[in-house]
Amino acid sequence: AQSVTQLDSHVSVSEGTPVLLRCNYSSSYSPSLFWYVQHPNKGLQLLLKYTSAATLVKGINGFEAEFKKSETSFHLTKPSAHMSDAAEYFCVVSKMDSSYKLIFGSGTRLLVRP
């Protein structure tokens, strides 16, 4: 069965410093993995996706994630945080059957201090 674990419920960084949001996954076969972002009272926006083409995935707004099979991780990073990055981030794995169910992690709230 697939699952994702987001290791931090809250992460606080200063503006201009690096961001690291951690995600471990469990899957019995090669997964499709996503990071979504949700700003307050908004819908979910896709940041990036891994679908086995390349292990280092670049997304929007300067975010990237690296798929590490040996560590079963898919951590999200950004070199320099902006105030506008403050939001909730979800690591997601897709269930590759007819339901195409997305299995969400519990979320990491990113706080950016001025």
Add this chain to the structure above:
Amino acid sequence: NAGVTQTPKFQVLKTGQSMTLQCAQDMNHEYMSWYRQDPGMGLRLIHYSVGAGITDQGEVPNGYNVSRSTTEDFPLRLLSAAPSQTSVYFCASSYSRAGGWYEQYFGPGTRLTVT
């Protein structure tokens, strides 16, 4: 393209009332789904559809009905609202290519309160 649209944005119901949450997409996506979001629980799949006339249950289907008469629309019906259905509801759509489904696009959500 408007993408995925949902109406209403906010709704307050009394216990036992019925209502329909509307979802539409203009991207000709075959796949559509409904999720609910509750604090600390991420999003959970309620129902999904892989094409017009085809629907199936997700993880938490009890208390909800769906139908898919067109590719564009996927309404979610609450037949008899309960306080446990207080949540934020998201509709999403996706498309297939080369035998797989691609990323899901989400609507802006409907915030439902049942008193």
